[in-house]
Amino acid sequence: MKHSSFNLNGQNQKIESRIVVALERISEAFRVLLWNESKENSLSPIQIQILIFIHFHASEKCKVGYLADEFNMTKATISDSVRVLLAKELVTKETDPIDTRSYSLSLTDEGEKIAKKASFFASSIEQPIENLTQEQKKIMLNGLLKLIYDLNKSGIITMQRMCFTCSFYNVKNGTHYCNLLKTKLAESEIRLDCPEHQISA
Numbered sequence: 452m453k454h455s456s457f458n459l460n461g462q463n464q465k466i467e468s469r470i471v472v473a474l475e476r477i478s479e480a481f482r483v484l485l486w487n488e489s490k491e492n493s494l495s496p497i498q499i500q501i502l503i504f505i506h507f508h509a510s511e512k513c514k515v516g517y518l519a520d521e522f523n524m525t526k527a528t529i530s531d532s533v534r535v536l537l538a539k540e541l542v543t544k545e546t547d548p549i550d551t552r553s554y555s556l557s558l559t560d561e562g563e564k565i566a567k568k569a570s571f572f573a574s575s576i577e578q579p580i581e582n583l584t585q586e587q588k589k590i591m592l593n594g595l596l597k598l599i600y601d602l603n604k605s606g607i608i609t610m611q612r613m614c615f616t617c618s619f620y621n622v623k624n625g626t627h628y629c630n631l632l633k634t635k636l637a638e639s640e641i642r643l644d645c646p647e648h649q650i651s652a
């Protein structure tokens with residue numbers, strides 16, 4: 452019979468199950484922190500995530516379709532959130548001069564203010580990570596990157612801008628290498644969200 456990670460009998464015998472449960476706890480922490488930030492601004496969690504995303508990414512990525520992939524949601528759900536953000540004058544539309552049916556979103560001054568403050572919503576998770584040793588951080592990052600890559604490969608999550616899915620990424624003599632930056636990448640330098648990322652075919 453298939454074993455559930457949440458079945459305590461098996462969980463306490465299996466490290467993989469305890470890691471799954473630990474990740475679930477951490478995702479709960481993100482959910483609560485994001486929810487608190489949203490409530491403060493009378494917005495929904497996804498509306499806050501959209502504002503933060505626009506704040507840190509180039510305009511060609513700030514489109515409904517791209518945001519839907521980024522947050523694993525339908526275009527209709529993202530469009531609903533965008534409508535609210537437009538009505539609250541937190542974002543504006545910039546029509547693509549080449550394709551007038553397409554537009555990207557940018558922040559208004561008020562949207563910028565909220566996004567800037569909200570972007571710190573996960574700081575209380577970063578603080579305890581700072582207390583880990585460099586070795587622990589490296590092992591943790593490496594394990595998480597591999598997990599994210601596998602989940603991406605099996606279609607469970609989208610992760611569009613990490614080194615492992617980039618056409619510039621290469622392995623040379625067993626070391627990670629970036630053909631764009633022309634440099635080796637240490638395990639701790641592998642990026643999750645790179646502005647230069649180019650999707651590999």
Ligand code: SF4
Nearest residue numbers: 614617620629645647
């Ligand atoms: S361009 Fe960015 S994502 Fe691509 S391999 Fe280099 S560092 Fe990684």
